[in-house]
Amino acid sequence: MSRKVAPVRRTPAALRVLRSPPRVLWIGARDPLPLPIDDGPVAAIDLVAWVCGDVLLDMTVAPAKGGPDALIESLGRALASKRAAAPTAVRVASADMVPALQRALGRSVVIEVAPTPEVGPVVAAFVAADDERGGADDPFELLALDETHRSEIARFCTAAAAVYRLAPWETLATDDDVMMFDAPALGLNRACITVTGQLRETFGVLWIASAQDYRRYRAGLAQRDVGEGEGMPPVALGLVTFEPLDDAPPALRKEILRRKWSLAGPAALPYPVRLDTEGQHVPFRIEDVRLATVIFEALAGFLAQHGEGVRSMLPASGWYPVASARGEVAIVVAYPHPDQTGPDDDDIDDDPDDDDPTCRMFAVAWRSEFTLRQPKELAAARKAVAFAFLGRPAKATELDVVAPLQGSMVPVWASLWRPMRDGRAGLELAAENPDFAMGPLASGRDRCAQARFLFGEAVRLDLARGTVTIRDLHDGVCYEILGPPPEQLRIYTRGMRFFGVIIPIGDRRWTFPSVLMGSSEFARIDLATLVSRTREALAGLRLPVDAIDPLAPGPGLLRYAGIAYAVLLRIAEEGRPAPLPPR
Template sequence: MSSVPAVKKKRSRKGEPPLPRRDEAWIGGFFSLRAFVREGDDAYRPEAVVWMTDRGLVLSCTTLRPGDVVACAVDSFESTAREPREGEPGLPARVRVASPALADALRARLGPGVDVRVAPTPEIDAVAEDLEAHLGAGDGGPSPSFLGGGIEAPAMASFFRAAAALHRAAPWEAVPSDTDILSLSIPSLGARDLALCVLGQAGQGHGVLLFESARGFELHLAALEAPRDRPPTSLPAGFFSLSFDRASDLHPALRAEVAEQRWELVGPDAVPTLAMVDEDLLGRKPTPQELTASEALALGLVELMKRRDELAQAFRGGAPVEASYVVETHGGPVEVMFRAPHPERG
């Protein structure tokens, strides 16, 4: 899936004949696809809107960019009524949806002529599972790669150099705990007071996690610490991950690519891997802008590690450490700003 078509909005116009009423029931709903779409420097999970009959006939399935999915679902309902995939045009007598917001919007648009009810829609869940299975059938395509999506080899080589320098700087030896967070701002990219968590104090799992806010980090931490019988399938906040992984844990195609490109590594147990992870624990590759931010983050942390003693004091209750650096990335100079500890935790 390389692009997502927009929903065509078709509303009743003067002079357009009214749709006939049919004694049938429709079921509708929307859900987020468990796959990412890339458009330029943007990556997102599209929404899907489905309308079907209670006999299991799918009348329409439309994908769209995240946004006002309720309004788009109502537009999709009207489009489907006028041009269904199967059968004759017409409005159903009854509609069942799981979303109260969608039900309210349908009632406001359709009036009392259609009975709109709120109730579970397991039929839509089944369509979602079938669609996911269909999309997953394409996994036998191209081998995984660090490149693509607008990211070329010179940019990735520059990031690997920065990541190697970060591994040598060993920030996990300077930040006392993985619950101690720093603030990171990159003004040119619109990033302000992100919450930066350093991992690896126990000698394994080296890397950093980045959250949109200290609150997001707190929610993430609480979810991980909650007692449960099995690993979580979702978390309350998405995050960015820069981890250093063993080469043996990577897909063979990725290992071959690193060797072929001769990207800089500290060692076979320190291959830098980037992932943008959402609340459903789905990870995706970075966009070109995110790769630039990742390189800037790594280079900035290398500079900040020159103040290790001050950092240790700051996390023990001493004066906060504030620092600003202009680092040279493959995309040009980028200013990165740190504060330790994070102002919402200090």
């Protein structure tokens, strides 16, 4: 039997040579820095720098009599910045540097000893450009990174442009409205993301690794504002601001335009910044560009889907796939951040201007006590709320990011009014606890026992008094409610519908221990629909449907306020149009 033999295709001998990797030469120099001479003594210092071609990789100063450490440390920063491909060869002027360079780079990198005249002109060009722009920063790092990572810089600019067009500073009321981004595979572990530009000053997006670091950052800014500190807080962060292209010097502007990056407009040049744990500027590396890119891509998807709801301060969450070196990864985005990002509760309770500190003091203190003593009840409440929102049992990975579980509404409801397995509510447990039997805590407990469920529409807004008057859609009773922050009052309108649990504070005024939520998205939701859908959710949870009487729904909706809250958000989300892809 004959057998067919496939012909062997041989590469021509001229092509069967091992191609050497391209030569990448870095040049390091340490030269005396000319200083102006005055009458006093002047310490001699050297300028230390590394360049690759016409790219300045790192520059610093060091005492003139120092050893090789300054040039080696500068080399380490240059390698970490990844502004150029890793060197295959380096050149320095002094043979004394060779042993230290061999230890730092290994034997695979060729070390040459020869004059380094190329360094001076590169440094001079950088200094001249800095003088031309008056010392202001420029996107130098993006230009340098673009030389070796062109497609990734282009993707970053495209993602940044998509976010700029969606104008998140018009969606989030303040720069202290924090979103959570979670994707451990990408290095995002419940990271805090916020935006700047609400005052029409500097538009930007900022990210910090954790809620704890974010609180430290805000505390540091507060201390600086009252003169107790200076500089940036010692917290590592990333930031991209959007700057006018016309502010760049002509040569730099020409170089940016030559690259044809995707920009949202002439005022939307993305400028990246990275601070270390000491609050000091450090190079924005290609790894930081990659992280910023996926943050922007997920943020654009989140804003396109939930922007209208977030503008009304409704909680929202979603999963947004992004491409990465690990393949497609989903980033979880949740608003507001489920961890505490504001001041400690004790700081809030001591506020002398609080509308009724006893209510909030009790609600916060009892919520903490209830969480410690009744963790299973709190877990059951969270699962029930997630079910009411999703229409099915939640997966373990969803419980932290389901929209109605963001914020304080569910834990406050679970600890005060929700029926537990034995039929009692948390308020009854508080009444039996001697620690809550006297003083302001007892007064706050008694007021929380007079709470009412409210679903109504605004009939009067009073910015001077800081109140909104809401007419209950069931019985027509009007409630003047004190406590919404100014940024919320400014987005409220007459006729807007509201959801909340309210508590009397005297003088015919009321407040709320958790959230008072108003949104234009509630306009098409009537009370009968909310009652009917909440009863359906109770049936799905095998809870007593008759607990909510359609003819007198208030008491039952109070007992199951967390379920009603989830149902309301679900109805609002069902009515949103499918999001358009970001431009």
